Amino acid sequence: MNDGNISIKNTTTKAQIISAMKVFGLEQKANLKVKKYSLGMRQKLAIIQAFMEDQELLVLDEPTNGLDDAAVTLFQKQMKALASEGKTIRTLADTIYHVNDGKITKES
Numbered sequence: 001m002n003d004g005n006i007s008i009k010n011t012t013t014k015a016q017i018i019s020a021m022k023v024f025g026l027e028q029k030a031n032l033k034v035k036k037y038s039l040g041m042r043q044k045l046a047i048i049q050a051f052m053e054d055q056e057l058l059v060l061d062e063p064t065n066g067l068d069d070a071a072v073t074l075f076q077k078q079m080k081a082l083a084s085e086g087k088t089i090r091t092l093a094d095t096i097y098h099v100n101d102g103k104i105t106k107e108s
Contacts, residue, residue, distance in 0.1 A: 012052050020048045024074060039066035047075060051082070069098075 021027045024044040029037070037045065043066040050058050064072045083089045096107040 017048075017052070020052060021045075023078065024048060024071060040068060040071065043067055044071060047078075051078065069100075 018027050018030060021030055024047070026041065026044055026048070029041065034042065034045065043063070047060075047063055050060060050063075064075055067075065079089050098105050098107060
């Protein structure tokens with residue numbers, strides 16, 4: 001890591017990674033081993049990795065699985081930001097349900 005780049009495709013710097021982690025509040029956990037991350041933290045990290053290098057195509061399978069409501073909102077905000085940059089964002093679900101405290105509610 002002589003030039004400050006992390007080897008994903010050698011296009012992302014450590015500073016960019018930390019900045020991306022801040023979006024989901026993971027910057028303080030940057031030195032924690034991933035095996036110690038909770039399911040939600042791992043899901044956030046996977047989302048961050050998916051968006052990190054401006055890929056032409058991303059296929060996300062259940063990207064909000066394991067995320068709390070606040071993180072889901074952040075994810076949706078990121079999707080809208082990518083759409084505003086001209087990226088094509090497509091969802092396949094016609095209806096979204098939430099399970100909270102044993103109660104199922106339909107998203108409007």
